Amino acid sequence: MxxxxxxxxxxxxxxxxxxxxxxxxxxxxxxxxxxxxxPPVRQLGLDLGIHFNTVxxxxxxxxxxxxxxxxRRRGALILDRQTPIVQNEAKLDxxxxxxxxxxxxxxxxGLSAGEVASELRQLAEGMDK
Amino acid sequence: xxxESLMMILPAALVGILMHALPLLSRREIFFGVTVDPSFVxxxxxRRILFRYRVPVWVASLATLVLLWIGISRHLNxxxxxxxxxxxxxxxxxxxxxxxxxxxxxxxxSTVRVASLSTREEPFPGGVLFAIGPVLLLLGAACILxxxxxxxxxxxxxxxxxxxxxxxxxxxxMLRRARQVRTQGAAAANERxxxxxxxxxxxxxxxxxxxxxxRNSLWPLAGVSxxxxxxxxxxxxxxxxxxxxxxxxxxxxxLPGGGGTDDQRGDxxxxxCWKWGQLYYNPDDPALLVEKRMGIGWTLNFAHRGSWxxxxxxxxxxxxxxxxx
Numbered sequence: 115m116x117x118x119x120x121x122x123x124x125x126x127x128x129x130x131x132x133x134x135x136x137x138x139x140x141x142x143x144x145x146x147x148x149x150x151x152x153p154p155v156r157q158l159g160l161d162l163g164i165h166f167n168t169v170x171x172x173x174x175x176x177x178x179x180x181x182x183x184x185x186r187r188r189g190a191l192i193l194d195r196q197t198p199i200v201q202n203e204a205k206l207d208x209x210x211x212x213x214x215x216x217x218x219x220x221x222x223x224g225l226s227a228g229e230v231a232s233e234l235r236q237l238a239e240g241m242d243k
Numbered sequence: 244x245x246x247e248s249l250m251m252i253l254p255a256a257l258v259g260i261l262m263h264a265l266p267l268l269s270r271r272e273i274f275f276g277v278t279v280d281p282s283f284v285x286x287x288x289x290r291r292i293l294f295r296y297r298v299p300v301w302v303a304s305l306a307t308l309v310l311l312w313i314g315i316s317r318h319l320n321x322x323x324x325x326x327x328x329x330x331x332x333x334x335x336x337x338x339x340x341x342x343x344x345x346x347x348x349x350x351x352x353s354t355v356r357v358a359s360l361s362t363r364e365e366p367f368p369g370g371v372l373f374a375i376g377p378v379l380l381l382l383g384a385a386c387i388l389x390x391x392x393x394x395x396x397x398x399x400x401x402x403x404x405x406x407x408x409x410x411x412x413x414x415x416x417m418l419r420r421a422r423q424v425r426t427q428g429a430a431a432a433n434e435r436x437x438x439x440x441x442x443x444x445x446x447x448x449x450x451x452x453x454x455x456x457x458r459n460s461l462w463p464l465a466g467v468s469x470x471x472x473x474x475x476x477x478x479x480x481x482x483x484x485x486x487x488x489x490x491x492x493x494x495x496x497x498l499p500g501g502g503g504t505d506d507q508r509g510d511x512x513x514x515x516c517w518k519w520g521q522l523y524y525n526p527d528d529p530a531l532l533v534e535k536r537m538g539i540g541w542t543l544n545f546a547h548r549g550s551w552x553x554x555x556x557x558x559x560x561x562x563x564x565x566x567x568x
Contacts, residue, residue: 118359118427120357151362153358153360156420158360160420160421163512163527163529164529
């Protein structure tokens with residue numbers, strides 16, 4: 115069965131960021147594998163009912179991260195990204211900060227520190243599969 | 244009743260039947276152009292609205308048949324033309340009224356969008372060579388005309404070519420550039436079947452147009468009469484089309500398992516962008532063609548610049564023979 119991409123247009127997160135996050139999650143968990151083609155920008159924009167440039171922006175971000183090889187009119191090829199690209203410490207710090215913020219938010223919603231840790235562990239284990 | 248009257252009355256009766264069935268051909272969650280809960284459609288209130296839509300349609304259809312009969316028997320051409328338009332106009336007005344009555348039952352607009360991540364490479368049914376058959380047929384007719392006579396009329400061939408090219412572009416757009424509303428399961432497969440069947444119907448129409456126009460250009464040379472075939476072919480095609488569409492429903496929704504299976508409700512277009520449940524205007528939607536809410540097939544997104552070009556072409560095309568004269 116083909117993987118699905120879901121976005122919420124009423125979310126405060128911009129549509130392009132939702133696409134980037136969703137696709138990255140699918141590639142990290144192995145739902146989308148190296149060598150597969152993502153649909154062309156026009157097809158995805160049409161199906162989601164959003165502007166083609168929004169999808170193109172998401173693809174560009176993922177290409178810069180090393181996930182995609184953009185092919186004109188044919189879609190985007192998912193690359194084998196076993197070896198991480200050169201690590202950007204500043205970006206990693208930014209992401210660590212985001213995880214911290216999300217963890218605090220989860221605690222503020224009533225989860226204990228242990229439960230938050232368990233949630234993060236589950237996510238990490240999902241990525242290893 | 245002679246053949247001529249029958250040829251007028253049969254299509255008018257078919258239009259009446261189609262207008263009667265129209266509200267039930269939409270997707271299951273769409274009723275008179277409004278996204279509703281599927282359980283609302285069999286409710287008493289919905290049936291009342293449906294009945295109030297159908298009464299004027301029945302009256303207009305019956306009046307059309309009577310007026311047509313009078314117009315044909317007394318050779319009153321204006322009456323014939325006016326009576327042919329009546330059921331369509333009445334249906335549009337009755338639909339707009341029903342749309343207004345259903346609006347209070349509309350579901351809140353969904354902001355969730357789902358798309359499949361598989362690439363769509365729908366081939367032309369029958370292959371590309373079969374698809375361009377009508378073009379080749381007309382070009383062949385033009386060659387014969389050029390080789391055998393200088394008195395030949397090229398206008399029907401040119402008009403035929405333009406029409407056929409427009410139809411082929413439409414087929415391409417439906418297969419490759421139309422939105423896939425349902426993303427998984429039987430509903431998605433039904434939607435693809437619906438697209439393929441529609442393309443087959445359009446290709447059949449393209450072949451019909453090519454044959455008629457080639458014949459119109461060549462008949463003074465060949466002296467072959469296709470009259471009996473050409474008289475009843477359009478009616479037979481129209482009747483078959485009505486039957487196929489009623490069986491399949493919009494987006495394949497009347498085929499087994501044709502309901503919704505994912506988070507998408509209706510046809511993934513907001514109700515607020517549908518004027519009278521008939522015309523779509525949404526500047527935020529990149530789609531040129533969207534699924535119709537009144538009837539079956541696709542309609543234009545009037546906020547898309549391309550739609551105005553298509554309308555301009557549609558207006559110009561019938562004038563082409565006059566311009567070429």
